[in-house]
Amino acid sequence: MKKNVAIIMGGFSSEHDISIKSAGVVYKHLDAEKYNPYRIHINKDAWYYLDEKKIEHHINKNDFSIVINDEKIKFDVVFNAIHGTPGEDGILQSYFELLDIPHTSCDSYQAALTFNKRDLLSTLKPYGIKSATSYFLNLGDTIDCLAIVEKVGLPCFVKANRAGSSFGISKVYEEKELESAIAKAFKEDDEIIIESFLDGTEVSVGVITYKGEITVLPITEIVTENDFFDYEAKYEGKSQEITPARITIEKQNQISKIAHNIYSILKLKGFTRSEFIFKGDEPYLLEVNTTPGLTEESILPQQAQIFGISLPQLFENAIEEALKNNT
Template sequence: MPTKKNIAIIMGGFSSEYKISLKSGNVVYETLDTTKYNTYRIHIFKDKWVYVDANNAEFPVNKDNFSVRVANRVITFDCVFNAIHGSPGEDGFIQGYFELLNMPHTSCDMYQAALTFNKRDCLSVLKPYGIKTATSFYLNLGDTINEDDIINKVGLPCFVKANKAGSSFGISKVNKKEDILNAIDIAFKEDDEIIIESFLDGTEVSVGVITYKGETKVLPITEIVSENDFFDYEAKYLGKSQEITPARLSKEEEDKVTFLAKEVYEVLKMKGFSRTEFIFKDGEPHLLEMNTIPGLTKESILPQQAAAAGISLAELFDNAIEEALKQA
């Protein structure tokens, strides 16, 4: 019988998304096949990196080689399952660390993570490929703010977003000029860069694309119908939205967005999980953003899409590890 692989499931992180990451990581921990893998929950926070055992006892991680000493035994890992949303799991830092250690991990490479985490940079890289996006206006912390310039460029209503944040933290929909400054303050609490985008009125969809058994696979598309004004944190995580899989799209719309999601994944040389958000305007999909560590709880969109494609959570996670080990 082949020896079981040691899998470190990293979760937590440095951003407002850490609670969601802990949920995702625990779902991976509970789901992975224990006849095939020895699984270890690793919490990564600014002040500590620790292995948390079944009794919630904590053992420090040796950052020199990403190992853990438990009693007199040193545990090393064959592969890392990355379930950290936001920094440092989704912005390239942890990918760079594991790449330096030559340790296989389930996420994309360092550059791809850093690029897709930066909404402004990602959209500018994709623009030459003819991929449509909202009209946008950029602000950095300390810039002079002129509300009229912003409205002249993007119009009202508009969305004010933190440039490098996920789970809809730091995002506001602005309907009136006098609300712009407050929305900018909220976004600057999450990041020192802001992107302000024109409002696209149309069907919003989320498209999961993964590397599955060596091939780029586009999962069934999810339509997002938010009870709130837009797909914000409450809509995402507190049940204030309807997520309809498969989405209610015409065949033409479905073909367009499937082609585009696959193109974006391949143009960016992605690996592992991704979930790309689009809004249809005048029948054309406009790209909003790409997430490279999407939520992995049972309620999350990507697992819903995998289920609709006939892929169980256990298969989804197992495939991610198999693909990572192939790269080693």
């Protein structure tokens, strides 16, 4: 019997439109002989399924169901394609866990932890995972630009603590630029992180659970035409994403082991993509994404295909792993 799959998309953040694209690719590649896929819009004002006639069928949040032609449809599994809140920060994970509906992303605690850059890096530090020197600010804190520069140096990066796709990020070269960069970051989140600049090779490492085993995918090297890997570089062709990365076998083995360890230490599930910068021979962790982009052009699907996993196989595996974990 075919499984009903809710592909959730949209969300409440600046990554809304990117999520819609990811969900469209998942929908396109799911095996119609095995699954009944429904693209479910999750927006602040409404949750609904939009059918082929453009009719909205609103979600009953009591049990995450819809009614079509007087028939109640419940979902066997949720495919999470929401980048940012509430799909990447643990909110929807908690909701589905309460309803006992399996989903393709990690559990609620892990989602909340990885979405919070400060907490993630602090949690991994005792395990020897290196990261840039950082300075934290909350909205309303006194901004001491001199203290910031003294701690992290220049240039530095100002980032929203809980945001993705490089929204709210700035590279700052002079102290006088800090306040405007901080104001930009606070538009995305009421917590920000200011990090020292790491000059080196940036790499992205996909780690997934595939056929029951933690699997590290081929490593991607990021070469951007812009000053850093910003939104334009990620989504508007202003970068090269080279897979496999042009790094030594020793570095490949080193970074693969670290990415595997992070996945294990944090007890992650589903898709993850960790970002690092090599400073000399040492990799420094930038962040871990637990609902990375899933379009044909996105990094993790590219890595999977080079590994020998097609998009239909990648998405079917995610669903089957979620169903298996819920039995």
